[in-house]
Amino acid sequence: MTDRSGASRRDFLRAGLAGSAAALASGTLARAAGPDPAITELQPWMTELGEGVDARPYGKPSQFEAHVVRRNVAWLTADPISSVNFTPLHELDGILTPNGLCFERHHAGIAEIDPAKHRLMINGLVDTPLVFTMADLMRFPRENRVYFLECAANSGMEWRGAQLNGCQYTHGMIHNVMYTGVRLKHLLDEAGVRTNGKWILPEGGDASGMTRSIPIEKAMDDCLVAFKMNGEALRPEQGYPLRLVVPGWEGNMWVKWLRRIEVGDEPWHHREETSKYTDLLEGGKARRFTWVMDAKSVITNPSPQAPITHGRGRTVLTGVAWSGRGTIPRVDVTIDGGKNWYQARMDGPSLDKSMHRFYFEFDWDGSPLLLQSRAHDSTGYVQPTKDELRAFRGVESIYHNNGIQTWYVNEKGEAENVEIS
Amino acid sequence: MSRFLEATLALSLVATPAAADRLGLGRPALTEEIAAWDIDVRPDGQGLPEGRGDVMTGEGLYIDNCAVCHGDFGEAVGRWPVLAGGQGTLNHEDPNKTIGSYWPYLSTVYDYVHRAMPFGNAQSLSDDDVYAITAYLLYLNDLVEDDFELSRENFAEVRLPNEENFFMDDRDEVELPAFTREPCMENCKETVEITARAAVIDVTPEDTAARERRAAAPTAEPAAEVAAATPEPAVPAVSPEQVAAGEKAFRACQACHKVGEGAKNGTGPALNGVVGHAAGKAEGFKYSKAMAEKVETGLVWTPEALDAFLADPRGFMKGTRMAYGGMKDADQRAAVIAYLSTFAED
Numbered sequence: 001m002t003d004r005s006g007a008s009r010r011d012f013l014r015a016g017l018a019g020s021a022a023a024l025a026s027g028t029l030a031r032a033a034g035p036d037p038a039i040t041e042l043q044p045w046m047t048e049l050g051e052g053v054d055a056r057p058y059g060k061p062s063q064f065e066a067h068v069v070r071r072n073v074a075w076l077t078a079d080p081i082s083s084v085n086f087t088p089l090h091e092l093d094g095i096l097t098p099n100g101l102c103f104e105r106h107h108a109g110i111a112e113i114d115p116a117k118h119r120l121m122i123n124g125l126v127d128t129p130l131v132f133t134m135a136d137l138m139r140f141p142r143e144n145r146v147y148f149l150e151c152a153a154n155s156g157m158e159w160r161g162a163q164l165n166g167c168q169y170t171h172g173m174i175h176n177v178m179y180t181g182v183r184l185k186h187l188l189d190e191a192g193v194r195t196n197g198k199w200i201l202p203e204g205g206d207a208s209g210m211t212r213s214i215p216i217e218k219a220m221d222d223c224l225v226a227f228k229m230n231g232e233a234l235r236p237e238q239g240y241p242l243r244l245v246v247p248g249w250e251g252n253m254w255v256k257w258l259r260r261i262e263v264g265d266e267p268w269h270h271r272e273e274t275s276k277y278t279d280l281l282e283g284g285k286a287r288r289f290t291w292v293m294d295a296k297s298v299i300t301n302p303s304p305q306a307p308i309t310h311g312r313g314r315t316v317l318t319g320v321a322w323s324g325r326g327t328i329p330r331v332d333v334t335i336d337g338g339k340n341w342y343q344a345r346m347d348g349p350s351l352d353k354s355m356h357r358f359y360f361e362f363d364w365d366g367s368p369l370l371l372q373s374r375a376h377d378s379t380g381y382v383q384p385t386k387d388e389l390r391a392f393r394g395v396e397s398i399y400h401n402n403g404i405q406t407w408y409v410n411e412k413g414e415a416e417n418v419e420i421s
Numbered sequence: 422m423s424r425f426l427e428a429t430l431a432l433s434l435v436a437t438p439a440a441a442d443r444l445g446l447g448r449p450a451l452t453e454e455i456a457a458w459d460i461d462v463r464p465d466g467q468g469l470p471e472g473r474g475d476v477m478t479g480e481g482l483y484i485d486n487c488a489v490c491h492g493d494f495g496e497a498v499g500r501w502p503v504l505a506g507g508q509g510t511l512n513h514e515d516p517n518k519t520i521g522s523y524w525p526y527l528s529t530v531y532d533y534v535h536r537a538m539p540f541g542n543a544q545s546l547s548d549d550d551v552y553a554i555t556a557y558l559l560y561l562n563d564l565v566e567d568d569f570e571l572s573r574e575n576f577a578e579v580r581l582p583n584e585e586n587f588f589m590d591d592r593d594e595v596e597l598p599a600f601t602r603e604p605c606m607e608n609c610k611e612t613v614e615i616t617a618r619a620a621v622i623d624v625t626p627e628d629t630a631a632r633e634r635r636a637a638a639p640t641a642e643p644a645a646e647v648a649a650a651t652p653e654p655a656v657p658a659v660s661p662e663q664v665a666a667g668e669k670a671f672r673a674c675q676a677c678h679k680v681g682e683g684a685k686n687g688t689g690p691a692l693n694g695v696v697g698h699a700a701g702k703a704e705g706f707k708y709s710k711a712m713a714e715k716v717e718t719g720l721v722w723t724p725e726a727l728d729a730f731l732a733d734p735r736g737f738m739k740g741t742r743m744a745y746g747g748m749k750d751a752d753q754r755a756a757v758i759a760y761l762s763t764f765a766e767d
Contacts, residue, residue: 078500129450161617165625209536284511337613417619
């Protein structure tokens with residue numbers, strides 16, 4: 001990135017909304033070499049009849065979108081049963097993640113549960129241990145909330161330095177959907193939590209029997225027991241027929257295939273909150289119960305899997321930002337590696353503990369770029385650099401890497417995951 | 422109209438009860454039901470069942486049920502979790518986080534093995550089995566002698582060495598003050614240098630289209646080790662080398678499958694006389710419904726069919742109980758099949 005481009009951006013800002021004028025001024029419009037066959041030739045779909053309404057009872061994306069899929073990094077885990085794949089963030093826009101593209105993390109594969117045989121039990125320090133069927137749960141008042149779910153290990157491969165080339169892999173352990181469910185508080189009230197009930201232990205019905213300890217304050221505050229995502233039933237890989245929603249907290253706690261909630265007076269210190277999901281710091285001590293997801297952002301386009309292919313001129317940069325502590329009122333963007341920053345344009349709903357969308361439109365002069373985004377959340381927290389994080393944590397903590405991501409874009413528009421001084 | 426309003430009001434009152442009010446939904450859980458599901462264990466020993474198990478018993482159980490993934494000494498096979506060793510490495514580069522070096526509480530071991538292990542056959546171990554395996558894992562970590570017996574009574578006395586090195590999340594106090602600030606927006610630095618590049622490491626999986634483009638390019642470099650190995654057709658001829666390689670590769674199967682003289686059914690069926698014969702013939706083995714259906718259609722375990730099954734068990738036979746993700750390497754599969762073909766029917 002050169003000063004020249006920085007100046008042109010500032011000029012553009014001064015010019016305000018004269019974007020199209022700037023584009024015209026930067027060069028003449030390309031002329032067609034000849035008539036475009038896409039216009040002059042009859043295409044099959046212009047003459048032939050398509051499939052009728054019964055051909056696709058459950059609609060799927062166009063055949064031309066077949067490359068838009070979750071992807072796995074095979075070397076990360078021992079096998080694909082207890083493993084993770086990644087949301088293709090670079091192919092998405094807006095704030096909602098389509099159900100079929102929400103990243104998956106399983107510890108014993110996808111449990112295929114017959115909802116007629118699914119039960120939710122509440123036991124432990126309650127007045128009346130209870131069992132609910134799915135039909136029982138439908139009789140509680142329902143709520144609709146949009147929340148991001150981010151795996152605590154998202155970007156975990158990047159602690160030692162730039163490693164994976166693509167925001168799908170560096171940041172794709174996240175999705176953002178609208179849940180329909182009932183407040184966990186209603187269910188706990190129904191059982192009657194005793195005064196010494198200070199923690200809950202949600203448990204999954206899959207073969208890993210996933211468990212996590214959650215303080216009763218969070219359980220009574222905004223946790224949901226959800227059965228719908230984006231309006232339809234949870235997908236099997238997202239916990240059908242029932243999952244816990246723990247807004248703003250690490251994804252591992254959002255127990256899928258939820259079958260039981262125990263109330264206790266102390267945490268259980270189970271495998272996923274001791275051996276895993278604890279953050280080893282330099283010197284050998286480890287943080288436990290690091291539940292909240294810190295504010296974070298990433299530029300999804302351009303990025304290594306989504307290079308600039310149109311050459312110089314008008315360019316739309318976009319990305320997503322989120323915080324486990326609230327909303328994202330502001331995202332800053334730099335195209336020169338942090339010499340100068342500009343406030344991005346936020347667009348779309350700004351919801352508590354939900355993903356936010358930002359855009360930054362500029363005229364690319366064809367010189368190399370160093371792109372970064374920096375999220376500010378509603379508490380005033382500003383996303384740190386990776387080196388600032390390392391100063392507190394070292395490089396061995398695996399989890400909660402919310403450092404600023406850098407993409408290097410070369411003259412051809414190709415992007416690469418890098419770190420900079 | 423007013424009656425309608427009254428009714429609506431009454432409904433909304435019911436719908437938003439005070440905290441103490443209950444909707445009367447669900448039903449009381451029975452004691453037997455709670456006992457069936459509530460198997461969780463805490464560091465203070467709450468939840469531990471009656472029982473006991475010693476190191477020597479644990480060793481046998483561990484070899485049969487755990488070593489296939491975790492290695493004979495807890496050193497792990499491939500990327501499965503390492504269970505033993507690593508003491509003194511937490512403040513080093515590449516810390517080795519094991520039960521002995523990292524885990525704070527022994528109850529976590531009991532709880533997890535009891536609820537989720539062995540992988541693919543969860544909750545198949547008896548309470549005593551889990552005590553014995555837990556005792557053996559302590560032994561593998563040099564925390565007890567080989568004559569040690571673990572029981573509900575002495576469980577809480579065992580402390581793991583790293584317990585004191587965990588502390589409650591302190592980001593709010595330590596990090597938030599530093600990261601809550603108005604950052605620089607203009608002329609923030611003089612120069613910028615690239616200090617690290619992902620392309621140099623080259624461990625990113627590529628999609629097929631990208632790989633084909635790269636292969637087509639005249640200057641294409643060989644893909645890194647993460648690129649999928651090109652599958653080669655299995656060689657039908659059986660060579661001694663291949664059989665030897667197959668015997669080695671068969672270790673991945675041994676926890677569940679026995680083969681050779683006197684081999685009996687275990688978690689999976691015994692595998693004598695499988696290659697080239699009709700599927701589902703292991704006497705006395707209770708096959709999955711999926712397998713029974715395949716048997717009805719006349720499935721024969723030709724080398725080709727076995728190869729497809731071993732490559733992707735669930736893809737080949739949706740609903741199979743074989744808890745194995747698949748053998749990715751075509752040569753390895755061919756070797757295992759060659760090895761199995763040397764065992765005739767009993």
